[in-house]
Amino acid sequence: MIACTPSKLIPILRLSDLRLTLGDKRAILLAHHGQLVATSTIEEAAVLAVFIERAARMQVLAQSIGKVKPIDPAIAREAHDYRLKPRAVAATFHYFARRALKLERDVLD
Numbered sequence: 001m002i003a004c005t006p007s008k009l010i011p012i013l014r015l016s017d018l019r020l021t022l023g024d025k026r027a028i029l030l031a032h033h034g035q036l037v038a039t040s041t042i043e044e045a046a047v048l049a050v051f052i053e054r055a056a057r058m059q060v061l062a063q064s065i066g067k068v069k070p071i072d073p074a075i076a077r078e079a080h081d082y083r084l085k086p087r088a089v090a091a092t093f094h095y096f097a098r099r100a101l102k103l104e105r106d107v108l109d
Contacts, residue, residue, distance in 0.1 A: 027052055043093040044084070050096065051083065 018036075022028055027037045027048055035052050039045045062068045082088060101107065 029056075041089075044089050046096065047089050047092045048084070 022036075022038060026039050026044075027035055029035050029052075035049060037045045037049045037052070039048060059068065083092075
């Protein structure tokens, strides 16, 4: 499940507000705006953004058929740590890039 903080409006007026809101996290969901991902590389940001979109879609679909049973936090941490290793991120990004280039061959012309 996508972890969410208790619902509260946090006005983000300056970059410093955004930095405080993000804290030590790499991504946040902004109500009525989508997500914001801030990582050290474009590749990691792209991969994480896709993962968040997929997780959100799966969670909505799962909730539409019943109560969602959370997974063990240790298993979630293990998956998180594995999927965000630099080599895994690079491989996933290159896979996404190959798919995009296959669908849109003229993107580099």
